[in-house]
Amino acid sequence: MTDEREPKDRTGGPIRVGVLGARGRMGLEVCRAVDAAADVELVAAVDQDDPLSNAADAGAQVIVDFTTPDVVMDNLRWALDQGINMVVGTSGFTNERLDQVRGWLADKPDLGVVVAPNFGIGAVLMMQFAARAARFFESAEIIEQHHPKKVDAPSGTALHTARVIAQARAAAGSAPMPDATTDEMAGARGTSVEGVRVHSVRAAGLVAHQEVLFGTAGETLTIRHDSFDRASFMPGVLLAVRSVPHRPGLTVGLDALLD
Numbered sequence: 001m002t003d004e005r006e007p008k009d010r011t012g013g014p015i016r017v018g019v020l021g022a023r024g025r026m027g028l029e030v031c032r033a034v035d036a037a038a039d040v041e042l043v044a045a046v047d048q049d050d051p052l053s054n055a056a057d058a059g060a061q062v063i064v065d066f067t068t069p070d071v072v073m074d075n076l077r078w079a080l081d082q083g084i085n086m087v088v089g090t091s092g093f094t095n096e097r098l099d100q101v102r103g104w105l106a107d108k109p110d111l112g113v114v115v116a117p118n119f120g121i122g123a124v125l126m127m128q129f130a131a132r133a134a135r136f137f138e139s140a141e142i143i144e145q146h147h148p149k150k151v152d153a154p155s156g157t158a159l160h161t162a163r164v165i166a167q168a169r170a171a172a173g174s175a176p177m178p179d180a181t182t183d184e185m186a187g188a189r190g191t192s193v194e195g196v197r198v199h200s201v202r203a204a205g206l207v208a209h210q211e212v213l214f215g216t217a218g219e220t221l222t223i224r225h226d227s228f229d230r231a232s233f234m235p236g237v238l239l240a241v242r243s244v245p246h247r248p249g250l251t252v253g254l255d256a257l258l259d
């Protein structure tokens with residue numbers, strides 16, 4: 001996936017990349033990864049209080065956003081208005097937000113946006129395996145674990161996983177999950193995302209981890225993914241940066257890029 005023979009931009013030069021959230025945990029790692037790859041070039045590193053126009057002025061062809069859920073939609077709108085493709089890792093994407101992005105793209109047929117809840121290849125596979133397993137089990141619960149500086153809960157990955165499990169169960173006509181709880185302290189059963197219970201753990205020492213627990217008569221299946229280092233996300237980010245100039249419209253998740 002980091003093959004340097006990948007197509008570069010249409011002029012044959014390196015793809016010019018701007019990073020938003022460039023001084024954050026992910027942004028710093030993305031700047032390093034872009035610097036280290038021969039077929040992409042870091043032209044702008046923008047963080048809080050820097051003008052977004054730095055990225056457009058530097059001629060960015062792709063903007064990578066790892067900021068916060070409260071500013072990412074404004075960043076997206078701005079980049080599309082500037083005619084710049086976007087790769088978005090920032091969490092907070094509801095179905096409504098995705099529809100809004102599709103609406104913005106409707107009159108920009110040459111532009112592409114990739115929104116990926118998780119750029120870790122193992123995490124993408126974990127979500128695919130969970131979707132495949134969903135129809136075979138009566139019960140499914142998600143336990144996500146992250147570092148305590150994470151601002152959102154549940155994680156974007158957990159929300160996406162819950163949605164794909166719910167879709168697979170609906171398509172299979174699965175019955176509601178068994179759960180006789182009637183006496184519950186608030187939060188004890190996590191939160192329900194489209195009928196799938198999600199539990200969020202925050203603890204020092206963690207990076208990004210998720211278990212999907214399936215159960216049915218006499219057996220359970222646990223699918224677990226661990227990111228121990230943010231380097232785990234970089235092959236996926238670079239894959240999206242290389243792909244997005246050739247993928248008009250909205251791509252959600254890395255699945256289509258890995259086929």
Ligand SMILES: NC(=O)C1=CN([C@@H]2O[C@H](COP(=O)(O)OP(=O)(O)OC[C@H]3O[C@@H](n4cnc5c(N)ncnc54)[C@H](OP(=O)(O)O)[C@@H]3O)[C@@H](O)[C@H]2O)C=CC1
Pocket residue numbers: 020021022023024025026027046047048049066067068069071088089090091092116117118119120156233
């Ligand atoms: N899809 C994936 O694979 C992954 C997604 N994420 C997601 O990425 C996001 C960022 O995570 P993380 O790097 O840990 O968070 P950080 O808080 O470390 O980084 C966010 C950075 O964005 C900056 N920022 C805030 N507002 C703006 C703005 N308007 N313009 C430019 N920069 C801005 C922040 O500045 P300041 O601190 O000064 O406010 C900070 O430097 C989160 O939503 C997280 O869930 C994280 C890992 C992987």
Ligand SMILES: O=C(O)C1=N[C@H](C(=O)O)C[C@H](O)C1
Pocket residue numbers: 091117118119146150151154155156157158207208209
């Ligand atoms: O904030 C993080 O760290 C992460 N955020 C993403 C999410 O919300 O799922 C991806 C990964 O879990 C790391």
